[in-house]
Amino acid sequence: AQSVAQPEDQVNVAEGNPLTVKCTYSVSGNPYLFWYVQYPNRGLQFLLKYITGDNLVKGSYGFEAEFNKSQTSFHLKKPSALVSDSALYFCAVIPAGNSGNTPLVFGKGTRLSVIA
Amino acid sequence: DGGITQSPKYLFRKEGQNVTLSCEQNLNHDAMYWYRQDPGQGLRLIYYSQIVNDFQKGDIAEGYSVSREKKESFPLTVTSAQKNPTAFYLCASSPERTNQPQHFGDGTRLSIL
Numbered sequence: 001a002q003s004v005a006q007p008e009d010q011v012n013v014a015e016g017n018p019l020t021v022k023c024t025y026s027v028s029g030n031p032y033l034f035w036y037v038q039y040p041n042r043g044l045q046f047l048l049k050y051i052t053g054d055n056l057v058k059g060s061y062g063f064e065a066e067f068n069k070s071q072t073s074f075h076l077k078k079p080s081a082l083v084s085d086s087a088l089y090f091c092a093v094i095p096a097g098n099s100g101n102t103p104l105v106f107g108k109g110t111r112l113s114v115i116a
Numbered sequence: 117d118g119g120i121t122q123s124p125k126y127l128f129r130k131e132g133q134n135v136t137l138s139c140e141q142n143l144n145h146d147a148m149y150w151y152r153q154d155p156g157q158g159l160r161l162i163y164y165s166q167i168v169n170d171f172q173k174g175d176i177a178e179g180y181s182v183s184r185e186k187k188e189s190f191p192l193t194v195t196s197a198q199k200n201p202t203a204f205y206l207c208a209s210s211p212e213r214t215n216q217p218q219h220f221g222d223g224t225r226l227s228i229l
Contacts, residue, residue: 009156032215043120043206043220044159051215090158096215103149103174104218108158 002027006107021076023091030096033074038088081114118143122221137192139207148190153204
């Protein structure tokens with residue numbers, strides 16, 4: 001069965017500094033990987049995905065993520081953090097080529113706090 | 117604009133009462149999902165449906181029921197058998213292809229009176 005680990009419950013970063021939110025996964029075969037962001041009392045918003053191809057994926061709001069197959073990781077990054085990036089971030093995985101609409105498996109989330 | 121609408125935004129349940137949470141989508145998506153979110157526990161899957169008139173249990177289905185009579189609608193009933201229903205409930209949908217992201221509604225917060 002697939003699983004996702006987000007090892008940090010909380011990440012604090014100063015505004016203007018680079019940020020990284022970590023994600024490692026376990027899945028049979030190749031993965032499809034996703035990052036979502038959640039603001040208070042809202043649903044999840046899609047940020048970016050890795051399906052195949054380039055290991056560096058660019059997404060919304062200046063975020064990017066690097067797929068590393070050997071380390072089974074998909075860390076979310078941004079070169080310069082904004083206070084408005086403060087939110088809860090979720091990593092999710094599903095086996096590539098999975099038939100049907102098997103649900104995504106989500107990590108427990110990492111709360112990012114960007115300090116002015 | 118296409119999207120997912122959850123209602124109500126806030127809901128209160130009395131002891132022994134069943135309550136139903138609404139989820140409607142106009143994205144023409146085949147699959148729909150219900151998640152429960154508790155602080156520090158991420159998202160836990162309650163039920164999902166890949167097609168009309170069919171649905172499968174997720175990880176925490178006990179005390180919940182669903183129906184999928186229309187493609188656009190996937191209501192969730194929290195029954196009196198669910199002893200700890202206080203949580204934030206999220207509905208999502210996705211197209212048929214599994215490499216496409218899920219779209220989420222803005223949730224319903226359920227509390228016990």
